[in-house]
Amino acid sequence: xMSGNIKPWTPASGYRAILIFPCLFLVLFFVWPLLTVVARxxxxxxxxxxxxxxxxxxxxxxNVLLYTFKVSATVTICCLLISxxxxxxxxxARGSVLNLAFALILIPFWTSVVIRTxxxxxxxxxxxxxNDLLIEWGIIEQPFRFMYNNLGVxxxxxxxxxxxxxxxxxxxxxxxxxxKLQAAEVLGANPFRVFWNVYLPLSMPGVTAGSLLVFITAxxxxxxxxxxxxxxxxxxxxxxxxxVMRTLNWPVASALxxxxxxxxxxxxxxxxxxSRRAGGFGAFG
Numbered sequence: 001x002m003s004g005n006i007k008p009w010t011p012a013s014g015y016r017a018i019l020i021f022p023c024l025f026l027v028l029f030f031v032w033p034l035l036t037v038v039a040r041x042x043x044x045x046x047x048x049x050x051x052x053x054x055x056x057x058x059x060x061x062x063n064v065l066l067y068t069f070k071v072s073a074t075v076t077i078c079c080l081l082i083s084x085x086x087x088x089x090x091x092x093a094r095g096s097v098l099n100l101a102f103a104l105i106l107i108p109f110w111t112s113v114v115i116r117t118x119x120x121x122x123x124x125x126x127x128x129x130x131n132d133l134l135i136e137w138g139i140i141e142q143p144f145r146f147m148y149n150n151l152g153v154x155x156x157x158x159x160x161x162x163x164x165x166x167x168x169x170x171x172x173x174x175x176x177x178x179x180k181l182q183a184a185e186v187l188g189a190n191p192f193r194v195f196w197n198v199y200l201p202l203s204m205p206g207v208t209a210g211s212l213l214v215f216i217t218a219x220x221x222x223x224x225x226x227x228x229x230x231x232x233x234x235x236x237x238x239x240x241x242x243x244v245m246r247t248l249n250w251p252v253a254s255a256l257x258x259x260x261x262x263x264x265x266x267x268x269x270x271x272x273x274x275s276r277r278a279g280g281f282g283a284f285g
Contacts, residue, residue: 054252072219079161083166105166121227148228212270216271236259239256
């Protein structure tokens with residue numbers, strides 16, 4: 001007979017036991033290091049806000065913050081302008097065309113950012129593929145500078161972040177009730193008015209969520225700006241790496257990371273609220 005102090009095994013208790021290890025892993029390798037970074041910004045070298053005051057009183061740091069948000073906003077707008085017509089066409093595709101379109105989106109999405117960025121280096125360098133073709137065709141006489149400037153950073157980041165915009169847009173567009181579009185046409189609206197007054201407002205949750213997702217990711221981007229940007233194109237993630245690895249100024253680096261984290265959390269909370277309204281962002285809605 002089973003003792004009264006021993007509870008019988010249930011599936012729920014087994015699930016709780018299994019979840020202990022992922023929770024411990026999360027605490028040890030994510031929560032604890034994150035709290036350590038945040039604490040260093042407040043407690044080193046002395047308790048206070050001197051690290052944040054140093055950042056806000058330094059024009060160099062302010063310029064990096066402004067440049068980061070400027071690049072993030074520009075990349076977000078470019079991704080939206082490119083992704084919206086692409087998502088619109090894909091949402092109307094069927095069968096093998098739809099499968100091919102998803103493959104073209106997801107294969108780059110699953111490819112390492114480092115590999116994609118080095119591919120741009122091969123294309124953009126002074127004796128790269130693009131410059132060689134332009135010189136061979138007589139369009140330019142000297143190699144054009146594609147790298148270590150704003151142009152290279154923007155092109156590389158837009159290409160990497162396009163899937164983060166296309167997938168939310170696709171989810172929103174595929175969930176649109178097309179009977180509303182047909183009703184507008186029956187009432188005499190021309191195609192432009194149907195799009196502007198009906199289709200665009202219904203797709204706005206995907207626009208907002210995709211824009212927030214791209215902006216959040218771009219704000220903390222490191223690999224592409226570090227490889228394609230120059231000394232005048234430093235973003236906040238690159239500046240944090242410089243403080244950690246070169247100047248060994250961990251407190252200021254921690255304060256910068258905390259500022260970036262706070263901004264990302266605020267934008268992520270907005271993104272979560274919008275995503276609930278859009279009904280999720282799976283590829284098929």
